[in-house]
Amino acid sequence: MSDTTGPATAPAAPPRADCVADLAGGLTFDLPAVGTAGPVLVLRRRGGSGGPADETRLPLTPAGEGHVRAVLPASVPLAEGRWDAYVGERAVEPGIRDLRTLVDRVPDEPDGVRVRLPYPTADGRLAVRSWVRRPHAEAGDIVLGEGVCTVEGTLYGARPGAGAVAEARLGGEVRRFPAEGGEAGAFAFTVPYEVLAEPPVTAERLWELWLRPGGDAEPVRVSRLLDDVWDRKNVFVYPVHRGEGYGAAPCYTTDNDLCVRLTP
Structure with a gap:
């Protein structure tokens, strides 16, 4: 009787995103296209009620050289809180974070400040800390x-x-x-x-x-x-x-x- 059991398939590596913050307050997320299941990058606010205001969906578009990209413009509202990043139902891991534009930033918003800061959580996931302070x-x-x-x-x-x-x-x-x-x-x-x-x-x-x-x-x-x-x-x-x-x-x-x- 032959053994038809094949070798165990290793689980796919979690998606990993590199982040770049721009001077206006926007964020860009770059992920490898291979193994990235799902057409969108989802940000979910931790501790929220699960309603539409607690989820922001960012389309993933081809970015060349086997990568896909999601963009969170400064103009898109993001309520104050901690937002975890997902592709499908898989948590995203943090890659390189280029936050140089945030150092000594002088905001030009007339009524206060909005800050979006990607960071690694204690358990190794990618999240975005959002502050909305008017005034600040x-x-x-x-x-x-x-x-x-x-x-x-x-x-x-x-x-x-x-x-x-x-x-x-x-x-x-x-x-x-x-x-x-x-x-x-x-x-x-x-x-x-x-x-x-x-x-x-x-x-x-x-x-x-x-x-x-x-x-x-x-x-x-x-x-x-x-x-x-x-x-x-x-x-x-x-x-x-x-x-x-x-x-x-x-x-x-x-x-x-x-x-x-x-x-x-």
């Missing part, structure tokens, strides 16, 4: 002093004016500090740690930093988005100031929002 307070230099930190930055989509203040928020608690405005949307404010340490610190506190451009203006979250770093939390680490009964330091969240962390 971009954190720049953070200067550490004795018991204080001074945040400098640029406000896009609004201008700091009379009555501008910075706000530190923890749940329903708010602490306010004077903010200065300058040319081209420049702002600066200083946060004294001891004000955030009252009453005595018995557990970790993560105070969110916001900028209110004027007395009647809505507050704007202070973040750092205009470069190629998709998760600043463990990259930008600042020295801890030791106060009486607490430690304090500025920090970023995984969404690149700026905070001040207090610990007992």
